[in-house]
Amino acid sequence: MRKAKALLFEMGRPGRQGYSLPSNDVPEKSLEELLPKKMLRQEPLELPELSEVEVIRHYTELSTRNFGVDTGFYPLGSCTMKYNPKVNEDVAALPGFALMHPCQPEETVQGALELYYNMEQHLKELTGMDRFTMQPSAGAHGELTGLMVIQAYHRNRGDHDRNKVLIPVTAHGTNPATVTMAGYEVIQIPADERGNVDLEALKEVVDETTSALMLTNPSTLGLFEEEIVEMAKVVHDAGALLYYDGANLNAIMGYARPGDMGFDVVHLNIHKTLSTPHGGGGPGSGPVGVKERLIPYLPVPLVDKKEDRFYFDYDLPDSIGKVQSFYGNFGVVVKAYNYVCMMGGAGLKQVSTDAVLNSNYLASLLQKTYFIPYDRIRKHEFVVSAKPEKKKGAGAGDIAKALLDRGFHPPTVYFPLIVDEALMTEPNDTESKETLDDYARAMEEIARDIEEDAEKVAAGPYHTVGGRLDEVRAARSPVLRWQKE
Amino acid sequence: MGGNHYLPLTDEDRREMLKVIGVDSIDDLFSDIPAEVRLKRDLDLPPAMSELEAVKHLNSLAAKNKHLNSCTSFMGAGVYDHFIPSVIKHITGRSEFYTSYTPYQPEISQGILQAIFEYQTMICQLTGMDVANASMYDGGTAVAEGAVMGCGATRRSKALVSKSVSPFYRAVLKNYFNSRGLELEEIPIKEGFTDFSKLEEMIDDQVASVILQQPNFFGLVEDLDGVADLVHNHKAALVMSVDPLSLPVLKAPADYGADIVVGEGQALGVPPSFGGPLLGIMAARSKFVRQLPGRIAGETVDSEGNRGFVLTLQTREQHIRREKASSNICSNEALVALAAAVYMASMGPQGMREVAEQCAQKAAYAFEKITALDGFEAAFKGHNFKEFAVKVPGKPEDLNQKLLQKDILGGVDIAPFYPELEQTMLFAVTEKRTREEIDTLVRELEGWK
Numbered sequence: 001m002r003k004a005k006a007l008l009f010e011m012g013r014p015g016r017q018g019y020s021l022p023s024n025d026v027p028e029k030s031l032e033e034l035l036p037k038k039m040l041r042q043e044p045l046e047l048p049e050l051s052e053v054e055v056i057r058h059y060t061e062l063s064t065r066n067f068g069v070d071t072g073f074y075p076l077g078s079c080t081m082k083y084n085p086k087v088n089e090d091v092a093a094l095p096g097f098a099l100m101h102p103c104q105p106e107e108t109v110q111g112a113l114e115l116y117y118n119m120e121q122h123l124k125e126l127t128g129m130d131r132f133t134m135q136p137s138a139g140a141h142g143e144l145t146g147l148m149v150i151q152a153y154h155r156n157r158g159d160h161d162r163n164k165v166l167i168p169v170t171a172h173g174t175n176p177a178t179v180t181m182a183g184y185e186v187i188q189i190p191a192d193e194r195g196n197v198d199l200e201a202l203k204e205v206v207d208e209t210t211s212a213l214m215l216t217n218p219s220t221l222g223l224f225e226e227e228i229v230e231m232a233k234v235v236h237d238a239g240a241l242l243y244y245d246g247a248n249l250n251a252i253m254g255y256a257r258p259g260d261m262g263f264d265v266v267h268l269n270i271h272k273t274l275s276t277p278h279g280g281g282g283p284g285s286g287p288v289g290v291k292e293r294l295i296p297y298l299p300v301p302l303v304d305k306k307e308d309r310f311y312f313d314y315d316l317p318d319s320i321g322k323v324q325s326f327y328g329n330f331g332v333v334v335k336a337y338n339y340v341c342m343m344g345g346a347g348l349k350q351v352s353t354d355a356v357l358n359s360n361y362l363a364s365l366l367q368k369t370y371f372i373p374y375d376r377i378r379k380h381e382f383v384v385s386a387k388p389e390k391k392k393g394a395g396a397g398d399i400a401k402a403l404l405d406r407g408f409h410p411p412t413v414y415f416p417l418i419v420d421e422a423l424m425t426e427p428n429d430t431e432s433k434e435t436l437d438d439y440a441r442a443m444e445e446i447a448r449d450i451e452e453d454a455e456k457v458a459a460g461p462y463h464t465v466g467g468r469l470d471e472v473r474a475a476r477s478p479v480l481r482w483q484k485e
Numbered sequence: 486m487g488g489n490h491y492l493p494l495t496d497e498d499r500r501e502m503l504k505v506i507g508v509d510s511i512d513d514l515f516s517d518i519p520a521e522v523r524l525k526r527d528l529d530l531p532p533a534m535s536e537l538e539a540v541k542h543l544n545s546l547a548a549k550n551k552h553l554n555s556c557t558s559f560m561g562a563g564v565y566d567h568f569i570p571s572v573i574k575h576i577t578g579r580s581e582f583y584t585s586y587t588p589y590q591p592e593i594s595q596g597i598l599q600a601i602f603e604y605q606t607m608i609c610q611l612t613g614m615d616v617a618n619a620s621m622y623d624g625g626t627a628v629a630e631g632a633v634m635g636c637g638a639t640r641r642s643k644a645l646v647s648k649s650v651s652p653f654y655r656a657v658l659k660n661y662f663n664s665r666g667l668e669l670e671e672i673p674i675k676e677g678f679t680d681f682s683k684l685e686e687m688i689d690d691q692v693a694s695v696i697l698q699q700p701n702f703f704g705l706v707e708d709l710d711g712v713a714d715l716v717h718n719h720k721a722a723l724v725m726s727v728d729p730l731s732l733p734v735l736k737a738p739a740d741y742g743a744d745i746v747v748g749e750g751q752a753l754g755v756p757p758s759f760g761g762p763l764l765g766i767m768a769a770r771s772k773f774v775r776q777l778p779g780r781i782a783g784e785t786v787d788s789e790g791n792r793g794f795v796l797t798l799q800t801r802e803q804h805i806r807r808e809k810a811s812s813n814i815c816s817n818e819a820l821v822a823l824a825a826a827v828y829m830a831s832m833g834p835q836g837m838r839e840v841a842e843q844c845a846q847k848a849a850y851a852f853e854k855i856t857a858l859d860g861f862e863a864a865f866k867g868h869n870f871k872e873f874a875v876k877v878p879g880k881p882e883d884l885n886q887k888l889l890q891k892d893i894l895g896g897v898d899i900a901p902f903y904p905e906l907e908q909t910m911l912f913a914v915t916e917k918r919t920r921e922e923i924d925t926l927v928r929e930l931e932g933w934k
Contacts, residue, residue: 004792005595008603009831019570019836022541024843025920028837031734034845034924035868039706042740045733045834048609052572055830059576059600068584076586083491087536093574095554096547102760103560103897104551107884112759125529137622137761138802138816148664177803177813180497182667201808224517225511254528255515261522268819280597281587281780281819283762299660302554321660322865323652325625325749326760335488338543344533354494356514361502377508377517404593412589414806432493433502459788464592467788471591474785474797478774480616481606 002465005061009482011227012050012111029446046484065465066280075362077412078220078247079380079426080272085342088276088335097334102326105112107310112330113310116303118367119287119337126348127249127266128259129289135299135328139247140174142267142286145215147182148320149265149290150212150241152297156318161238162211167469168197169418170219172247184211184262191418195223203234210240217261217472218248220416220424221374222359230261241265241294249273250428251356252381254349264291274336284420287295299323307484355380358436362427368423369447373419381426383419389447393454396421401461402470406442490536491806551894553757557922558894559851561872561913562702563624563651564757567730567840568917573754573827575822587780588815591795592787597819600795601782604826611732612746612828613739614768619780620764620822621814624749625657628696628726630778631747631767631814632658632846634666635694635722637776637811643668644694645681647688649701650726652902657694677703677865678873688719694745698726699735702899703865703911704848704872706735715740722773728765729753729825731870733838734845745769754828755821764821775801778812780819842872843916847923851914854927861930862911872901873912874906877930881910884933891929 031040050058053475067074072080073450092098100109101396135144147165154162165179168189168429179186185203191224197215206213213235217225218477224230235242244258258266270276271284278284290298299313300319343351356379363372363382370384386396396406400410400423412424427436494502499511508514510801515523534542558566567795579582581596585892588594588601601619608617620625628651632644644662648671670687672695673680679697688695695716700706709725716723724741730752732738738746750764751757753803769777775798783797803810832840848871856863860878877884879900888895896910913924 005599006607007599009606012833017833017835018572018831019833021568021836021843022919023838024846026847029849032841034737034849035706035870036708039708039736039868041732041734041736041763042654043613045738046609046838047829047832047834047837049833049835050830052831055574055827058830059827060579061849062596062600063576063579063581064596065594065599066581066585067590067593070580070584074586076589078489079586081584081586084580085491085541089578089583089602090765091540091543091547094544094547095552096544096550097552098756099552099554099760100559101560101566101757101894102554102564105882105889106557108551108671108889108894110577111546114545114549117544121532137626137818138508138814140815141622141626144664144813148660151664159675160567173804174753176808177806177810179809180808181661181813183919189821212745216506224519226519229519229521230770235632236741247619252515252518254524255930256518256522256524259522275501277583278493278816279583279585279818279820280823282599282816283821295760315514317680320664321662322625322653322656324761325623325651325763327655329622329758329761331756331762336542338539340530341534341539341542342536343491345528347492347533348530349882350492352510353514354492354499357494357499357502357506357511359516360506360508364506375694377514379517400590401592401850404590409586410590420854426542429491430491433498459852463884465595466791469591470785471795471797475685475799476796478797479776479784480602480797481609482603482782 001424007271007482008048008058010049013053014049016038016049016051018050018418053244056450071406072409073431073439074409075411075425075427076409077426077440079412080250080426082275082427082428083430084277085339089336091338092331092334094283094429097292098331100216101176110310113245113303115334115337117310119333122340123289126130126253127289128257129266130292131295131298132289133298134286134287134333135324135325136286136288138282138284139267139269139286140178141323143174143245143450144266145288145323146243146267147178149297151182152318161209165211166205166213168215169196170221170275170416172220172245173415175214175245196220196225196227197231199227199230205239206234206240208239212241212243214243214245216245216247218251220380221383224379230259246338246379247272249364251352253352255346255352264294270336275339276332276335283329283332285329304313352428355461358427358431361362362436362440366443369444381424383393384425385419386421386423389450393452394457398458399423402446402457403442404461407437408442446457451477516635521556556892556894559896559912559914559926560894562897562911563653564760565751565752565915567911567915569754569756569830572831573824576827577824582823583820588796591714595793599822599828602784602794605782605821606831607826608766608768611729612768613737613744615771616774617768618777619782621767621779622818623761623763623765625654627747627767628654628764629658629661631724631745632696634745634776634778635724638722638773639693641691641693641910643669643691645672645692645917646696647672648674649679650696650698651702654726676707676797677867678707685715686848690719692719692721694722694724698723700728700731700870703874704869705865705867706870709741734841745773752827753825754823755824762818762821764818764825776811777801778866779814779817784878790836840916847918848873850916851912851923852934858931871915873910877910878909881908888932893926893929
């Protein structure tokens, strides 16, 4: 194991510098001449003082203590950690994209607007929706935007009593918090024994106070909602709308479209389905698409085209307004657009084919050793329940740590909540058969280790940079910043 | 044809795998999709491009845009043309960072976790606050979430926001409040500044948050002494939106008595990217820590007793707390926060101060020259940091057209946001502008009607 890395604040020397700037060429005035003393900083700024070499070595060392998709297999369920094509990074960094100011006159940003326009056409075709906004900055932000649009739709019709949003237990994890953010009450819908949304339970709760049903399809169990047509009818008959959480759209591209299933609003996590990197937490991008009757409520501006000229359309009097200061995470959309250009329609369908094939194949291999509830054809992911292993002394979290020792990023653990000791496993489309075989062998080995000495497995990992980190201590006595002693 | 190089399975692989699964064909894997919703045609998308063709296509789109390398920019309004040290892209370009997910597994994520912890510390050092989170989407969403946070902390449902706060941020704020059923009122401005006599009239014991911006949207440094006392007398929270690059020289928000500090962090080494990805900054006094939205990295020890870092206080967050979470934010702007951290580490206290001083001095120089021109006058009297509003003799749009012909991106027209401020433009001058560039701008303005 390696030693802890010194913090930036424990390095450097006073007077050392890691930058160069041109000297000031306008007539020098002291700050005191420009601003009243009482408006000036009282204590000198304390930041580390480092040379450029120290900065580079520090962060390079830190990067070696981090695991990315480029490092290895990353089957983090519902997060879709597929390979991020390198060329996407190159095109997004072009000065003609990365160095544009958001307030530039329209005629100086025609290429950017054209890209947004084209991307909207592609996303419409991919999902079967009628219009898109690229403004939401991430999936959860898209969820919030989508619910705001739904809210505006109901309110505009004078329908003010719809204060509930229905969420299945198999939904994407961010949904309940989003519902609260939008001022709604959450009503949870159970699953039936096949893992589908319990249709009878849905029929019982849906009524004139229901604003929407938020559905993740395929669900976080990796299962396609077999009763989707009937569900859509039940929801619409009650005057409510159907919301599609696109976290798992990567399973069905070219096979089925939310718009054709009856969904009124969708959001996409393009940092998942369309290959843009997740950056250690972000930035993401969460475009929202709607059906015709909801277009008036989308955030402003929309991007439109008149003859050969692209322009921002602010003329939406019923729009919810804005959800981000400008036009969304443009730099991320550029990467996703490049990916769509390279894949084409057949390529995207192949992406879903291989994602689903990989998932079913890996599930078949693991089924020999582990319990995987809801035994049926799956889509892009499946959920192992480590309940039997837990009884032996090592649960989902411990299996995750044992995977770290074998060079794999573990699946999502303890989610969805409907499965005990869940390991939500999503192999995705960019992994080879050999990688899946290796992973399955590692999982078999771990099962054997648990059989032999569960306690030892529960005390891992053993081969990572440091030992298991004490999360309880971090939460009980929070140290959230470095302090000078 | 492109794309296939990202898909490693061969047809041979696929056949073998289907056999292991125990189905005959790929179609069997999609048999759970009801026939009536299946797409019975091919996706109608343009044919796949090879990498080379895609790069050509994207280059041709990029070539249609003007940008900060092809023009001299005086645009600001929250997004600025500051110097970006080369080291930043080399660090954020390390794929161990940029191809990782949120650090749910700390033992293999110490790199990004420590970097976030250091980022949080440096944001605290800049603002004088006790805690900071790992980032929000942008300045606008940070303002909105900061105001909502004040409501959560005080269990009240009303906020007051100054009209001198960026209209871009207020638009987001308004929307968040409207959706959630919270009440929002705007504090009027007087000659470019928040009218604090109006704030005194408006504030009462129902108010949760008072939101101000420093420097304000017009680039003016507001006199905020005593405002915190007024806000705190009513047990409300003072939310301050700041430009982090002003803080090496301007009084820290903590010293004004701010409770929650938010802002746009793009100035810290982040390219403008047509308005995204940007960086939402969020910091607070420690008593608000349980209400903070988003990820927070915290220090702990590993099984050997060595220092290490984890995501902590997760009981605030959406994946644990579900509908009772402080926010729904999940993906944030971690890589952009890393860029900002590398910026602060590279520039250090000296470099950041030098940047801030040069901004102030160059803006003052440009302000003096422009307002001396016939027909141009200062929109407001006061002290500016790196941005200022000028009343111009004609339509801002026409002026910007003229400037564009000289490859100058002029000022932002603010009349769309403040109809009472006709023919008024906001000019930003950063450390990147040279005297010659400023003099050229002044020459172009001279004689324009």
